[in-house]
Amino acid sequence: MKAHVIVTLKPGILDPQGEAVRQALATLDGVEVERVRVGKYIEVELGEADPSGAMTALRAMCDKLLANPVMEDYRIELVEG
Amino acid sequence: MKFAVIEFPGSNCDHDFYHAAKHALGCETRFVWHQERDLSGFDVVILPGGFSFGDYLRAGAIARFSPIMAEVARHAKRGGYVLGVCNGFQILTEAGLLPGALTLNHGRKFICADMRLRVETANSFVTRGLEKGRVITVPIAHMEGRYIADEGTLRRLNGDDRVLLRYCDGQGAVTDQANPNGAAENIAGILSEGRNVAGMMPHPERVVEKALGGEDGLLILNSILSRAA
Amino acid sequence: MSDTDITVRKTEKLYEGKAKILYATNRPDLLIQHFKDDATAFNGQKKGVIAHKGALNNAISSGIFERMEKEGIHTHFVARMGERDMLVRKVAIIPIEVVVRNIVAGSLAKRLGKPTGMNLSTPVLEFYYKDDKLGDPMINDYHIRAFGLATDEEMAHISGEALRINQWLINFFDSVGVQLVDYKLEFGRTEEGTVLLADEISPDGCRLWDKQSGEIMDKDRFRQDLGRITEAYEEMARRVSGAR
Ligand SMILES: Nc1ncnc2c1ncn2[C@@H]1O[C@H](COP(=O)(O)OP(=O)(O)OP(=O)(O)O)[C@@H](O)[C@H]1O
Numbered sequence: 313m314k315a316h317v318i319v320t321l322k323p324g325i326l327d328p329q330g331e332a333v334r335q336a337l338a339t340l341d342g343v344e345v346e347r348v349r350v351g352k353y354i355e356v357e358l359g360e361a362d363p364s365g366a367m368t369a370l371r372a373m374c375d376k377l378l379a380n381p382v383m384e385d386y387r388i389e390l391v392e393g
Numbered sequence: 394m395k396f397a398v399i400e401f402p403g404s405n406c407d408h409d410f411y412h413a414a415k416h417a418l419g420c421e422t423r424f425v426w427h428q429e430r431d432l433s434g435f436d437v438v439i440l441p442g443g444f445s446f447g448d449y450l451r452a453g454a455i456a457r458f459s460p461i462m463a464e465v466a467r468h469a470k471r472g473g474y475v476l477g478v479c480n481g482f483q484i485l486t487e488a489g490l491l492p493g494a495l496t497l498n499h500g501r502k503f504i505c506a507d508m509r510l511r512v513e514t515a516n517s518f519v520t521r522g523l524e525k526g527r528v529i530t531v532p533i534a535h536m537e538g539r540y541i542a543d544e545g546t547l548r549r550l551n552g553d554d555r556v557l558l559r560y561c562d563g564q565g566a567v568t569d570q571a572n573p574n575g576a577a578e579n580i581a582g583i584l585s586e587g588r589n590v591a592g593m594m595p596h597p598e599r600v601v602e603k604a605l606g607g608e609d610g611l612l613i614l615n616s617i618l619s620r621a622a
Numbered sequence: 623m624s625d626t627d628i629t630v631r632k633t634e635k636l637y638e639g640k641a642k643i644l645y646a647t648n649r650p651d652l653l654i655q656h657f658k659d660d661a662t663a664f665n666g667q668k669k670g671v672i673a674h675k676g677a678l679n680n681a682i683s684s685g686i687f688e689r690m691e692k693e694g695i696h697t698h699f700v701a702r703m704g705e706r707d708m709l710v711r712k713v714a715i716i717p718i719e720v721v722v723r724n725i726v727a728g729s730l731a732k733r734l735g736k737p738t739g740m741n742l743s744t745p746v747l748e749f750y751y752k753d754d755k756l757g758d759p760m761i762n763d764y765h766i767r768a769f770g771l772a773t774d775e776e777m778a779h780i781s782g783e784a785l786r787i788n789q790w791l792i793n794f795f796d797s798v799g800v801q802l803v804d805y806k807l808e809f810g811r812t813e814e815g816t817v818l819l820a821d822e823i824s825p826d827g828c829r830l831w832d833k834q835s836g837e838i839m840d841k842d843r844f845r846q847d848l849g850r851i852t853e854a855y856e857e858m859a860r861r862v863s864g865a866r
């Protein structure tokens with residue numbers, strides 16, 4: 313089973329990296345960029361064949377390592393394949 | 394007192410701490426590799442600064458899975474002293490031994506500079522040789538030192554007298570200008586609920602003798618040796 | 623499926639509805655719900671497309687189901703799959719649309735002549751027979767029993783779950799600044815006979831009003847040609863994904 317994990321900063325958390333990217337984008341002509349938030353994208357391949365079992369394992373991975381619950385949210389997507 | 398300085402791949406303040414504990418404090422000090430699983434006989438466990446595991450994913454996130462960390466947690470549970478400095482502080486928050494998180498400085502820069510710090514409590518194993526309100530000077534050197542925590546956590550830290558140090562100006566005023574990294578409430582260091590686990594971004598081990606440009610770090614490290622009043 | 627097949631993929635299209643397509647998968651107990659941009663109203667008399675709706679409804683429904691599962695409400699949700707697909711447990715849908723109302727609006731306002739926006743002192747449950755040709759007519763417990771649409775035991779369970787889900791959803795939407803006016807639920811039976819919440823929970827099937835401005839954040843924007851429809855769905859997706 314393949315999965316994509318997307319980790320994003322919680323809404324209230326200041327994102328200096330996103331702000332730096334926004335400022336750089338602002339130098340491009342013709343587009344107005346109001347806000348940029350930078351997150352992480354992680355691809356995981358599991359040996360688990362059961363999608364529910366895979367989701368349980370992926371949630372645990374996110375809670376324990378892939379995301380820090382103090383400042384991040386995560387989203388898990390299984391990949392069709 | 395016997396010190397353990399934990400070494401992770403990427404730790405780089407381990408030798409500074411070894412020097413400070415062994416030579417400045419005169420204590421028996423040993424390096425302990427992160428793959429080890431035994432901390433028996435040690436009184437103080439130091440998680441030094443650096444870039445453990447390259448700071449991959451998040452600073453401290455990978456290090457907390459090292460075998461030694463289960464032992465560090467047991468040591469803390471027994472009431473043993475644990476001090477995490479800089480990356481060590483990051484590891485302690487990632488491990489859940491201290492609340493909150495440390496993330497990218499608001500100014501996005503790596504900051505290496507002397508900081509004025511106000512001692513917020515003398516009721517701890519790292520500040521008991523100092524008085525509350527005293528201003529000391531200790532350097533920071535980090536990219537991810539912005540302390541954040543939800544409101545409830547900040548309230549508890551304040552209510553339980555668990556904020557150790559705040560960034561301040563020369564007069565001891567805690568101001569936005571004196572805040573180098575955007576830390577919530579200028580927090581530079583905190584204590585665990587049991588008061589035996591401490592984390593701080595400033596590096597006391599770097600200022601333990603005149604030749605290093607200051608001795609204020611000794612005030613903190615000597616506190617560890619002094620018995621609680 | 624061989625023993626070593628650890629993938630999940632669509633096999634054949636089972637059913638194309640107005641808002642979603644249902645696919646069989648290589649797993650006999652799992653289906654994939656694909657969310658479309660198509661929108662219909664007034665029993666299919668009004669048809670249109672809401673840009674990005676499929677992706678947004680998948681995000682909203684998945685976000686809500688995922689949280690419900692974590693907090694002990696059983697749903698058919700297994701996983702989100704890409705932008706528009708949701709992997710779900712296969713159920714036999716019970717042909718009853720369960721409508722839950724907290725505030726007077728829509729057909730209730732019309733039928734009973736009550737003012738839209740009036741708070742109901744207690745939630746109201748209504749049942750409709752799921753049949754597009756008949757225009758989903760309203761039914762009661764006696765019809766359900768007489769026509770064997772569900773057992774008494776199932777109905778007791780469904781009503782209890784609907785009220786429990788209602789309390790959960792009221793709190794959830796309140797935490798993101800939204801009033802939950804009314805909505806439709808569908809339940810289904812698994813092979814083992816467990817009754818699960820199925821289908822979707824999205825602005826297509828809910829009336830959602832912004833707590834502060836009173837602004838309509840659901841498919842009523844499409845029904846009433848209020849404009850900024852995608853924007854309202856986008857705002858709901860943002861709030862759901864950012865909820866604590
Ligand atoms: N877990 C499930 N197992 C089987 N069928 C399901 C499941 N979840 C939802 N469905 C059904 O899948 C279909 C989804 O399509 P859609 O919502 O577009 O249908 P529709 O046009 O609204 O028509 P309908 O009146 O059948 O709901 C619905 O018939 C719904 O009842």
Ligand SMILES: [Mg+2]
Nearest residue numbers: 639640641821
């Ligand atoms: Mg439907």
